[in-house]
Amino acid sequence: MVAQHSNSLSADSVLLQQVEAIKGVGPRLARHLKAKGLVTVEHLLFNLPLGYLDQRGTIQISRLRPGDYVSFVATLLGGREVRYRRRKIYQVTFSDGTGVVTAKWFHYGRWLIQRFQGLKGNVRVSGTLRIFGGKLEIHHPEIEAVEGVNEEGSGGIVPRYSGIPGVGPRAYRRIMKEVVSSFIPQVEETLPVAVRDYFNLVDLQAALRQVHFPSELPEVERSLQLSPGLRRLIFEELFFLELLIIRSREMLARETGQAMGLDHDFLRRVGKLLPFSLTNAQKLVMREISADLGKRRPMNRLVQGDVGCGKTVVALLTAFIVIANGFQAAVMAPTEILAQQHYVNLKPYAEPLGVPLVLLTSKLKSREKRTSTEAIAKGEARLVIGTHALIQKHVTFQRLGLVVIDEQHRFGVLQRMALRQKGGSPHVLVMTATPIPRTLAMTAYGDLDVSVIDELPPGRTPVQTRIIHAKQRYKAYELLRQEFNQGHQAYIIYPLVEESEKSDLRDVTSMTEHLGKEVFPDIPLAMLHGRMAAEEKQKIMAAFASKQLQLLVATTVIEVGIDVPDATVMVVEHPERFGLSQLHQLRGRVGRSTHASYCLLIYEGGGLETRQRLAIMEQSNDGFRIAEEDLRLRGPGDLIGLQQAGFMDLKLANLVRDAETLAAA
8 A cells, every 4th residue: 555655745854754753753663663564654654554453342252263453451370481392481360250361471481470460450362363282372462450441542443553663552642643643634635526426435644544544444344334444445546546557558559579489390390399288278279379479569467276277388488499499498487496396397398409508596606506597698508597687687697588487476567577677578477376366367467468277287185175274193104104105205295394483283394293203203204394405305305306305394395386286285284374376376286196196184273164165165175165265265465475466565455345445446
């Protein structure tokens, strides 16, 4: 939202003042706000609430739902330090007579203990409710004496903002109260009067007041009951989004590119190297791409499809068409691991055809990097595989004709443009393994033509997905043992690299030690996560691919592109922490051969809603259906990580719920 309004407000120096200009914000608070990217008054004004707490009355503990962000009034029964997983935590028990909730702090100081010793009477507790071992828990909640709970609200409805280290929720609400009262009158209108009148929209000042401190609780999930303020801001988000897409398409239409002819003899030689025939869906997409390449206008096409549908082969064939015309082709992957894998997989095709292939990543040794960079600049390297290193200023291409961007949602729009600008309007092919619902594809990638590979190669075995409660984790270990005995391999995924001070989630580091010593002492295993050096990650992946390792304990660093056919089991711990589309990507790492394959989701927290959401994974292997559900449940940013892409930073709009508003905008 900030990005969308910055031009309209830039003339108003009042809103561009530093946060120190706000009454009550001194050097310490300003330092914490700026560390979060909240530098000016305008930044604060458009840092919108995540949601609201209804503190107009009280809700009984017995009526609270696990998984919800809740706020309740209760009596403190007592607090104490306890040992938990090799460390101390502080836990406090609350009750209102209808139920009991235990609050836990995994990181605390003496100040916390002293605070609870000084608390008397009822307190209001706010945070995300969880259920563990059949008991209600809340981690690192916000605690307030009942006497003061409404002072920053409006009629007892309190805005809930994203957490800022060093700035408590109450302190931030006080700041926002001052911003709303003193600075909203300085906000200039951004929509023409005719547009506001036609769509019956309130003005921007009124909308911002309602969103920050509403007099009624907004019903964010049902568009028919949106408050006028929310409806106005949602419309504005989508209105400017559509304008940006139209402008982008117009700019692309004015570019001229190089038409590519088809060297049929060369393509026949390529075809003979492929150990399989293309599916009908791949052939259709190749016809669309060939038609694009034959035009004087640069191709700008998105190829989307489910995991394992064969997008890499399509990219390879496209690259060879361009190379046969005397140009260079660059493939940009989102991770070192995936770039290395592309390099290894494409080498057997490039070398027999006499196509020089180079790898360029930021983690290469200086001499290797220099050699690759020189080969690219001289045009000696015809097929270039790399990561973000490809868009660095010192990397120049002699004759770049094609840019292939793998897993588009991992790159921002500016990164995509930076690579294109190295070649004077090269053709662009974007590939994503995240199936994108049509509504979102038209919006998120409105400047791209979209192709879909909706057919899997023959011989793939559907992955069987099972949901297992943490109490029955032994069942997962039994299945893993059976697969290991057959010579197969497996992944176990955890959400954290190491133990967290604010969470009791299992982590890669401690669980690798536990699994190696206590569960599978005879199985060769290793851990893999994003903080490791690139060389170390490559060694581990190479060892796993060559079956020197049978078990890989990892974070989601293996989410995209990893291809190990003998891996038959994917275990995901704490699946409630991931979106459905992300779980589907993880599941796609297995089932890449004719072997029966399994995905086991081991959950602890959450209630019925969590179980029902995960059940979608049990019921379907269809990435498009799963993506639709994820879009409906979580919104587009969570679905495909589009926050990086600037124009898709939708803070309020949901492209499923607000489809009618999108059409109007």
